[in-house]
Amino acid sequence: MRIGVMGGTFDPIHHGHLVAASEVQARFDLDRVIFVPTGQPWQKASREVSAAEDRYLMTVIATASNPRFSVSRVDIDRDGPTYTVDTLTDLKKQYPDADLFFITGADALEQILSWKRAADAFELAHFIGVTRPGYTLNDRHLPPGSVSLVEVPAMAISSTGCRARTASGQPVWYLVPDGVVQYIAKTGLYSES
Ligand code: ATP
Ligand code: MG
Numbered sequence: 001m002r003i004g005v006m007g008g009t010f011d012p013i014h015h016g017h018l019v020a021a022s023e024v025q026a027r028f029d030l031d032r033v034i035f036v037p038t039g040q041p042w043q044k045a046s047r048e049v050s051a052a053e054d055r056y057l058m059t060v061i062a063t064a065s066n067p068r069f070s071v072s073r074v075d076i077d078r079d080g081p082t083y084t085v086d087t088l089t090d091l092k093k094q095y096p097d098a099d100l101f102f103i104t105g106a107d108a109l110e111q112i113l114s115w116k117r118a119a120d121a122f123e124l125a126h127f128i129g130v131t132r133p134g135y136t137l138n139d140r141h142l143p144p145g146s147v148s149l150v151e152v153p154a155m156a157i158s159s160t161g162c163r164a165r166t167a168s169g170q171p172v173w174y175l176v177p178d179g180v181v182q183y184i185a186k187t188g189l190y191s192e193s
Contacts, residue, residue: 001031001032001095001097001098001099002028002029002030002031002098002099002101003030003031003032003033003034003091003095003098003099003100003101004021004024004025004028004030004032004033004034004101004102004103004128005033005034005036005087005088005091005100005101005102005103005125006020006021006033006034006035006036006103007036007038007075007082007084007087007102007103007104008035008036008037008038009037009038009049009055009159010035010037010038010055010058010059010159011049011050011055011159011163012050012055012058012159012162012163012172012176012180012183012184012189012190013035013055013058013059013062013063013159013176013177013180014155014157014158014159014162014172014175014176014180015155015157015174015175015176015177016105016132016155016156016157016158017035017062018062018063018177019152019153019155020103020105020130020132020152020155021033021035021069021103022066023130023150023152023153024101024103024128024130024150024152025068027150028101028128028148030068030101031068032068032069032070033068033069033070033103034069034070034071034072034091035059035063035069035070035071035072036071036072036074036075036087036091037052037055037056037059037071037073037075037076038055038075038076038082039052039075039076039078039079039080039081039082040052040080040081040082050189050190052076053076054183054187054189055076056071056073056076057183058176058180058183058184059071061177061179061180061183062176062177062179062180064179072091074087074090074091074094075087078090083115083116083117084102084115084116084121085115085116085117085118085120085121085124088100088102088121088124088125089124092124099126100124100125100126101125101126101127101128102121102125102126102127102128103128103130104127104128104129104130105129105130105131105132105135106129106130106131106132106135106136106137107132107134107135109127109129109137109139109142109147110135112127112142113141113142119143122143122146126146126147126148127142127146127147127148128147128148128149128150129147129148129149129150130149130150130151130152131149131150131151131152131154132154133154133155133156134156137149157175161175162175162176162190163190166184166189166190166191167190167191167192172184
């Protein structure tokens, strides 16, 4: 089995995440892509991240229609901040015979060497860096052969932008899946109280 792993805060999940996962699934002939919402993310300790359960549910709603997409709770069920090496270790235990492909955007790829036990992470999965508007995709700083670079359809969408739009009353229709628009409205997520 060839399994893609798409980690993220997904606060909220948007079409940039989905198109990247879909493109890599097709390009690398992956059997499935598992979306893994983070626990409390260590890079984002400075801001309040939405409850894990809301981020998990939005990810389920967004991926439900794609038979190759699923969502894992490994990171949200583990205590403490999420490190990619732990995500990959847990998934490798669940799928010992699978080849793992960790999908990451150009911005996250830049920071990869600052990750905990980055060398071990490279042993556990092949890394796939995808293009993202506003960021330059390059693997010069990474171990040779450990990363593939892939151009995906450009989606100038960020979760930060979606949160800001919601807070100021602007629409997020067509930036996030319809069910996620409705989940945000129903729960009042990101609205200034
Ligand atoms: P935030 O603004 O809160 O940081 P985000 O939009 O960057 O949110 P994350 O959950 O931080 O979303 O990202 C998860 C993964 O998806 C990261 O690897 C990131 O680089 C990638 N990614 C996010 N948005 C895009 C996009 N528009 N195109 C390609 N990759 C993306
Ligand atoms: Mg981000």
